[in-house]
Amino acid sequence: MYGFRAEGPMEQFEIIPIFSLPTGSNLLAFTNSALWMVIGTSAIIVFFFAATRRAALIPGRLQSMAEVFYEFVSDLVRDTIGPEGRKFFPYVFTLFIWILVSNLFGLFPSLPGVPHGLHTFTPTSHLIVTLALAMLTISIVIIYGFWKNGLGFLKLFWPPGLPWPMYILIPAIEVISFLSRPLSLAIRLFANMFAGHVILKLFAGFVVSLLSAGGAVMLFGIAPFFGAIAVTALEFLVAVLQAYVFAVLTCIYLNDAVHAADH
Amino acid sequence: MDAEAAKLIGAGLASIPLAGAGVGLGLIFGNFLSGAFRNPSAAAANQPTMLLAFALTEFTGLLGFAIAMIILYTF
Numbered sequence: 001m002y003g004f005r006a007e008g009p010m011e012q013f014e015i016i017p018i019f020s021l022p023t024g025s026n027l028l029a030f031t032n033s034a035l036w037m038v039i040g041t042s043a044i045i046v047f048f049f050a051a052t053r054r055a056a057l058i059p060g061r062l063q064s065m066a067e068v069f070y071e072f073v074s075d076l077v078r079d080t081i082g083p084e085g086r087k088f089f090p091y092v093f094t095l096f097i098w099i100l101v102s103n104l105f106g107l108f109p110s111l112p113g114v115p116h117g118l119h120t121f122t123p124t125s126h127l128i129v130t131l132a133l134a135m136l137t138i139s140i141v142i143i144y145g146f147w148k149n150g151l152g153f154l155k156l157f158w159p160p161g162l163p164w165p166m167y168i169l170i171p172a173i174e175v176i177s178f179l180s181r182p183l184s185l186a187i188r189l190f191a192n193m194f195a196g197h198v199i200l201k202l203f204a205g206f207v208v209s210l211l212s213a214g215g216a217v218m219l220f221g222i223a224p225f226f227g228a229i230a231v232t233a234l235e236f237l238v239a240v241l242q243a244y245v246f247a248v249l250t251c252i253y254l255n256d257a258v259h260a261a262d263h
Numbered sequence: 264m265d266a267e268a269a270k271l272i273g274a275g276l277a278s279i280p281l282a283g284a285g286v287g288l289g290l291i292f293g294n295f296l297s298g299a300f301r302n303p304s305a306a307a308a309n310q311p312t313m314l315l316a317f318a319l320t321e322f323t324g325l326l327g328f329a330i331a332m333i334i335l336y337t338f
Contacts, residue, residue, distance in 0.1 A: 079311070184322050191325040245318040248311060 009201040013125055013194070016117040033129070036121040040101040069097065073247065080251035084258050088251075091140070095133065096247040099124060103193060103239035107200075107232065125193040127186060134185035137250045145257035152261035185249055192242050196235045203228035270334055277331035284324025291316050 017029035051066035059067055073093045077085045106122025123129050145153040157174040158167070203224045210221035295313045299306035 076311075184319075187325055187329050188318060188322050191328050192321075195325075195328060241314070245314060248315060249318065252315070 009198045009205060011116075012119065012121070012197060012201060014116070015126075018117050032117045032119070032121050033123050033126060035118075036105060037102070037123045037129075040098065040105050040123070043105075044097055044101055069093075076247060077251055080248065081255045081258055085251070085254065088140075088254050092247050092250055092254075095137070095250060096243055099133070099189065099246050100240060100243035102129075103243055104236070106193070106197065107235055107239060122193050122197060124189055125197055127190045130189040131182070131186040133189075133246070134182040137185065137253060138182040141253045141257040144254070145260055148258065149261040153257070156256055156260045181249075181253060185246065189242050189246055192238055196231075196238050200228065200231050200235060203231055270338060274331040274334045277327050277334060280324050280327030284321060284327075287320040287323070288317060291320060 016032045018032060018035060020029045047062075048066055051062040054060075055063060070093070073096050074089060077089045077092055081088065102122060102124045106120055106125065108120050110119040142153075145156070149155075156178065157171045159170065159174070162170060206224035207221050207228060210224065211218050291313065295306075295309070298309075
């Protein structure tokens with residue numbers, strides 16, 4: 001059903017059905033993308049259950065880690081949205097942890113010899129996944145914005161206190177900028193993960209092809225090898241940073257929804 | 264010209280935004296650092312703003328990537 005080797009830099013993004021759901025159609029299948037989402041989500045659940053199982057005033061090692069995550073996102077939400085933002089904390093926290101874990105799990109090397117469908121996979125390297133997350137965020141912003149502010153939410157597109165000629169141009173610009181938000185959220189995360197993994201596998205491919213050339217050419221394989229190590233380190237940074245950026249931008253957009261009528 | 268060749272040239276040209284994104288990112292981090300060295304106590308408070316600017320600037324470069332992908336795989 002599936003091969004055993006990922007030969008080029010692009011094969012890592014291939015969606016491979018692991019088993020089809022019993023609907024008679026091949027379109028509805030449990031894929032490697034879904035598998036890694038399940039693995040990531042289970043890892044998060046297991047980690048936080050283990051960390052909070054024996055919650056103590058003086059935290060142990062696991063509990064300290066969980067508290068670092070909690071306080072990090074909690075501070076982020078409080079600083080960006082303010083005290084009204086507490087009700088969004090679970091959403092932002094889930095989003096941050098899930099994206100972080102999805103980004104990081106794709107960076108682990110696959111176990112040698114496993115079938116292609118079980119190679120490590122980054123769910124966030126696919127536009128449809130990130131777009132779904134971004135649309136979720138923007139839907140919450142729009143629905144909550146109208147629910148809380150009524151038509152005052154539209155002040156977002158009509159900032160008060162400008163000289164009148166500006167009102168010819170500003171609403172159009174604001175509407176376009178608002179509509180591009182889900183796209184920019186989705187494309188940023190997707191393209192970062194996608195491009196980073198391509199570079200990583202390109203460097204790894206250089207090493208393999210130079211080493212298999214034999215003779216003195218093999219020595220040229222050393223430089224891309226260290227390049228691959230450096231890119232891996234950079235990718236860990238990017239994985240964490242992009243999860244953070246997604247969470248920050250979500251908070252900023254939610255802040256618009258909460259305080260639309262104030263400014 | 265062959266349509267396939269034109270497609271590849273177009274995809275290559277779509278990587279030009281990288282130049283602008285590189286300049287922009289350099290400006291952001293450079294200016295943040297020069298400000299942070301002058302007033303280190305105010306640096307931590309401005310870090311989220313800096314990262315936000317980084318993300319927004321980076322997006323212009325990534326749009327070039329998205330355009331390259333559209334040229335390569337949808338036409």
